[in-house]
Amino acid sequence: MARIEREKKTIEYMIHIYCGAFHNDASKAGGLCGGCGELLKYATERLERCTFGENKPACSKCKIHCYKKDMRDKIKAVMRYSGPRMMIYHPWLAFMHILDSFKKT
Ligand SMILES: [Zn+2]
Numbered sequence: 228m229a230r231i232e233r234e235k236k237t238i239e240y241m242i243h244i245y246c247g248a249f250h251n252d253a254s255k256a257g258g259l260c261g262g263c264g265e266l267l268k269y270a271t272e273r274l275e276r277c278t279f280g281e282n283k284p285a286c287s288k289c290k291i292h293c294y295k296k297d298m299r300d301k302i303k304a305v306m307r308y309s310g311p312r313m314m315i316y317h318p319w320l321a322f323m324h325i326l327d328s329f330k331k332t
Pocket residue numbers: 245246247249250259260261262263264
């Protein structure tokens with residue numbers, strides 16, 4: 228799987244885990260609440276527009292802070308919560324993500 232595609236999947240799962248835990252909203256049909264839907268859309272767009280493309284460094288290490296401040300705060304909260312849980316639900320993606328963050332930038 229291409230790098231960008233994999234990162235998109237990873238972030239999608241992470242947002243789902245987070246939204247399911249904190250915004251359990253009966254009105255959402257198996258999807259995400261409004262705010263998390265926006266966040267996912269935003270994160271996906273940022274990945275697609277990443278200047279580094281397939282050679283991108285891990286977002287946490289990137290020198291270009293392409294996220295708007297409020298979106299960055301949201302995604303940080305998602306990663307803090309869902310990061311460790313990815314090991315349980317999606318160990319392979321979690322493993323690849325950790326591997327990426329160790330690669331030199
Ligand atoms: Zn949510």
